[in-house]
Amino acid sequence: MGTRNLGGSRSAAPIFSLDNPVPLMGGNNKRTRPSRESLQPEAEDTAQNIKSQLPNSNKNEWPECSQDDDDQDEELLLVKKAAAGLVQKRRKVAIKTQVKAIDGLCSKYLGKIDDMERTMSKIAGSNTTKVSRKFTGLGKKLQAKSKELETAQSAYQRVGVTTGQ
Numbered sequence: 001m002g003t004r005n006l007g008g009s010r011s012a013a014p015i016f017s018l019d020n021p022v023p024l025m026g027g028n029n030k031r032t033r034p035s036r037e038s039l040q041p042e043a044e045d046t047a048q049n050i051k052s053q054l055p056n057s058n059k060n061e062w063p064e065c066s067q068d069d070d071d072q073d074e075e076l077l078l079v080k081k082a083a084a085g086l087v088q089k090r091r092k093v094a095i096k097t098q099v100k101a102i103d104g105l106c107s108k109y110l111g112k113i114d115d116m117e118r119t120m121s122k123i124a125g126s127n128t129t130k131v132s133r134k135f136t137g138l139g140k141k142l143q144a145k146s147k148e149l150e151t152a153q154s155a156y157q158r159v160g161v162t163t164g165q
Contacts, residue, residue, distance in 0.1 A: 109142040
């Protein structure tokens with residue numbers, strides 16, 4: 001295409017090729033698209049070639065679709081529906097698993113809070129503040145997990161299944 005300029009600076013003159021009338025170096029390097037008018041005769045020739053190669057067909061008409069094509073379309077539609085149903089089931093299972101996991105964590109934290117309450121009622125004096133801090137931390141974790149649970153349950157209900165609570 002072009003020659004390498006070893007002199008240190010690039011040549012300012014654009015280099016043209018016969019295949020590509022757009023300058024390859026310097027200036028605007030965007031390629032131009034052929035116009036629709038220039039492609040129209042080629043497209044018509046291609047269409048005519050295809051029509052002429054079809055057996056027993058009128059040169060001005062395309063052949064009708066056969067019944068097999070309709071059957072294939074119906075089969076494809078059934079496959080798509082089945083795939084969509086599978087995706088929906090997977091979503092429901094994933095959300096159900098998430099809800100169960102979050103629900104289990106909430107139960108776990110509630111159990112820990114109950115233990116802390118019992119422990120706090122038994123302990124008196126200086127240890128009360130330490131237990132109180134743990135209780136507050138667990139309370140915050142429980143609030144965060146309960147918000148996650150509500151979010152997961154609302155997502156679960158959006159896909160059409162209710163939780164067993």
